[in-house]
Amino acid sequence: MKKLIVVVMLYCSTSPAWATDAKLENIQIDTSVPAIERGVDTLMNYCHSCHSLKYIKYRDLATFGIDKKKIEAWRGDQPLDAAMISQLPDDTALQMYGKVPPDLSLLTKAREGGTNYVYSYLIGYYITQEGMTSNHVFPETRMPDALGISGATEPAQRDELQGKAHDIVSFLAWAADPHEEERHRLGYYVIGYLVILTLLLYIVKNQIWSRLK
Numbered sequence: 001m002k003k004l005i006v007v008v009m010l011y012c013s014t015s016p017a018w019a020t021d022a023k024l025e026n027i028q029i030d031t032s033v034p035a036i037e038r039g040v041d042t043l044m045n046y047c048h049s050c051h052s053l054k055y056i057k058y059r060d061l062a063t064f065g066i067d068k069k070k071i072e073a074w075r076g077d078q079p080l081d082a083a084m085i086s087q088l089p090d091d092t093a094l095q096m097y098g099k100v101p102p103d104l105s106l107l108t109k110a111r112e113g114g115t116n117y118v119y120s121y122l123i124g125y126y127i128t129q130e131g132m133t134s135n136h137v138f139p140e141t142r143m144p145d146a147l148g149i150s151g152a153t154e155p156a157q158r159d160e161l162q163g164k165a166h167d168i169v170s171f172l173a174w175a176a177d178p179h180e181e182e183r184h185r186l187g188y189y190v191i192g193y194l195v196i197l198t199l200l201l202y203i204v205k206n207q208i209w210s211r212l213k
Contacts, residue, residue: 024116029170033065039171046146053084055105097142109176122165125150
């Protein structure tokens with residue numbers, strides 16, 4: 001319930017500013033452990049210095065199956081139950097960008113377009129005729145071109161950066177609901193239990209009514 005309220009507040013307060021007429025890429029995220037591990041690895045290298053994931057703990061990564069050595073390197077002397085808070089203090093962020101970079105925990109649910117929007121934004125940077133960096137999806141952005149895709153001139157280089165963006169978005173989609181697979185597995189058990197219980201009750205009902213007849 002708390003997360004739902006946060007999503008609604010984020011959407012209401014930010015969707016007009018992030019609205020765009022640009023055509024969004026349509027992607028299929030990969031929720032496998034290797035893809036999520038690549039995504040969090042890339043995010044920690046390119047994004048975590050400014051952006052937090054306050055609803056994700058390092059323990060969540062370990063539970064999902066991310067390499068423990070990588071987690072140890074990322075968290076340093078912080079406990080496993082610590083949230084993934086950025087290394088950039090809020091006052092410094094305000095001086096650098098004029099606002100605090102948004103938390104990424106619920107980003108794919110807070111933005112209209114979800115994963116398609118975030119992916120399109122990450123690969124949407126380009127160099128204008130004036131030599132300035134802009135973004136097709138959100139021209140007003142103050143976030144630098146973290147992946148450096150605006151300077152990618154070779155197709156192979158651009159494909160590599162698009163792959164990194166895809167991995168980041170796959171991780172962010174998982175981070176927005178890290179217990180989804182666990183809920184699905186539990187749901188199967190619950191459905192199975194209800195089916196068996198219904199059959200048992202049906203048998204008992206038939207036995208009771210057969211005696212009454």
